[in-house]
Amino acid sequence: MATGEGRVPGVGGADRDDRGDDYGEFIPGGGNHEFSTGNQATELIPMYNPQGPYRVLVFGRASDPRKGVWEAARMIRLLRAEGIDVSLTVRGVPEEKADSTRTLLSATAGHEVTVKPYHRNHAAVLWDMRETNLVIMPSFAESFGLVITEALGAGVPALAPDSSGVGRFLRSRFPSELTEDMLVEQEYTGLVRPADWAEKIQRQLGDQHGIWRKARELREALIADDTTWLSETQKLVHTIDNLRRRHE
Helix, strand or coil, X not given: CCEEECEEEEECCCCCCCCCEEEEEECCCCCEEECCCCCCCCCCCCCXXXXXXXXXXXXXXXXXXXXXXXXXXXXXXXXXXXXXCEEEEEEEECHHHHHHHHHHHHXXXXXXXXXXXXXXXXXXXXXXXXXXXXXXXXXXXXXXXHHHHHHHHCCCCXXXXXXXXXXXXXXXXXXXXXXXXXXXXXXXXXXXXXXXXXXXXXXXXXXXXXXXXXXXXXXXXXXXXXXXXXXXXXXXXXXXXXXXXXXX
8 A cells, every 4th residue: 555754645556657646646744645546447357368378467677677577477477387378469669669678578588578569548458458367567666556456447367466556555455365366475666576476376377267256256345345546545635735724
């Protein structure tokens, strides 16, 4: 859950180039406001090819080491070494670097990686999710990570660090039986360990019907939680008004 003392956090998702989030404007006088992402459920995406071959989807710039794109390719190599027919799709590479990035990522994964350019059209992101078994966010020092709630808002299974903002949000708001399979133990600024992630991915791919059921239940829980952009903005405005009145 993104928090900030005297700051208004901003969040980013699959329709932002950085796929992460930043802290925004400083509020004079300080104060704490727990600002969780606005979870707006989208269409319910049907389960994709539960018997495989499997597809794993990651959003993020390959040039940013925090996003874990190269570690994702190493996860695919580990999984394929275990005999699992799985491939990787990366969305967010600059178009002029797509070919060179594809070549290098494919060499790292030991298998052809699909590389797609950054796209602001949210419909393109939803289309990517329609053709995936799992959305992963193998990043570190991620203050939120809206792409995970976007995936879950569509009923698509996802995997995130438990130390990320979205990891803390899910763990604090919802039952562990729904969230534990969606989280990887990882220090906030710690290295992404491909073996740990590959183990979690393998578990999800091996129980597609079960994990898609949990993703749909989480989607319903997100809707029932009523954490929307409107509700969170109203809470934030209320907090700012209180801060200003305190210093008048």
